[in-house]
Amino acid sequence: MEPGFHLRFDPPTDDLADFVESIGTFHNNLPNDKEIVVLPDGRVDLFFWKQPGEPIRIILIGLETEPEQRFVPPGVMAYVISFKPLAVEYILKYPIAAIVNTARELNNDFWDLDFTEFTDFNSFYQKISDKVISLLPEFVDERKRRLFQMIYTSSGEMPVSELSDKTGWSSRQINRYFNQWLGLSLKAYCTILRFRASLSHIARGKLFPKLSFSDQNHFIKQVKKFSGVVPKELNKNKNDRFVLLSVLKRS
Known part of the structure; x- marks a missing residue:
C-alpha cells in the first residue's frame, strides 16, 4: 500500500x-x-x-x-x-x-x-x-442462514437449483427476497461473489482462476465488467488504487 x-x-x-x-x-x-x-x-x-x-x-x-x-x-x-x-x-x-x-x-x-x-x-x-x-435477533430464518452460508462457502458457484433444494426454499421465493431486500437477483449476486473469488487468484498472478468460467475470454469479460480493466492490468494495481486487491496481496 x-x-x-x-x-x-x-x-x-x-x-x-x-x-x-x-x-x-x-x-x-x-x-x-x-x-x-x-x-x-x-x-x-x-x-x-x-x-x-x-x-x-x-x-x-x-x-x-x-x-x-x-x-x-x-x-x-x-x-x-x-x-x-x-x-x-x-x-x-x-x-x-x-x-x-x-x-x-x-x-x-x-x-x-x-x-x-x-x-x-x-x-x-x-x-x-x-x-x-x-442488535442480534432472537430468531433467524434458518433457510436464509443456510442459503447465505452456502453462497459464501461456494464463492457463488453453487447453482440456484441446488441452493433451492438444500434450503427448501423455491428459487422464485429466493429471488423475490433478493430483489426486495438487496436490489439484485440471486444470480447477479452470485456472479459478484465469483468475481470477488477470482481476485485472490489475480493478486497472486494467476490470470485464469480455476473457477466456473466457460473460457479465458469469458473470464476476461467478467473481470473487465466489474473492475474496468483486464486481469493483467488489475494485477499490476498501479498506485494501489484497487484497495481490495491491495488487501488481498497483503493477506
Whole structure:
C-alpha cells in the first residue's frame, strides 16, 4: 500500500460471523487526494467518515455491480463495518434495494453512537461489535442462514437449483427476497461473489482462476465488467488504487 495511506481490516468475532464480514479503518495521511477504485464485493458497508473541520458523516453504501472511482481527501479518517447480506434484514432492518451502486447518508445519531469515543481502531472495533451484538435477533430464518452460508462457502458457484433444494426454499421465493431486500437477483449476486473469488487468484498472478468460467475470454469479460480493466492490468494495481486487491496481496 502507498506510504501515507493506512488501512486495516479485521474479521469479526465468531458470534457476528453470520452478519459481519469485516471491521476496518483507513486514514489518508498523504498531502493530496488518494485515488481508489471500489470493486463490487457483495458487502454492504456502513462508514463513519471524518474529514478535518467537518462533522462526522455516517454513510450506508449499497451493493455495487460496477467499479467506481473515488478520491479520499487528505486527513480523512474513516471506520467501516462491512455487513453480509443477512444483516440487511436482521441488523439494519430495512431494504437497501433503492441504493444499488449508490449510498444513503444517515442521521448523526444513528444507533446512538458517539464518534468521539472512537479514539483508535481497537476502540471502534469493540464498540461497534458490542452495538451489533446488542442488535442480534432472537430468531433467524434458518433457510436464509443456510442459503447465505452456502453462497459464501461456494464463492457463488453453487447453482440456484441446488441452493433451492438444500434450503427448501423455491428459487422464485429466493429471488423475490433478493430483489426486495438487496436490489439484485440471486444470480447477479452470485456472479459478484465469483468475481470477488477470482481476485485472490489475480493478486497472486494467476490470470485464469480455476473457477466456473466457460473460457479465458469469458473470464476476461467478467473481470473487465466489474473492475474496468483486464486481469493483467488489475494485477499490476498501479498506485494501489484497487484497495481490495491491495488487501488481498497483503493477506
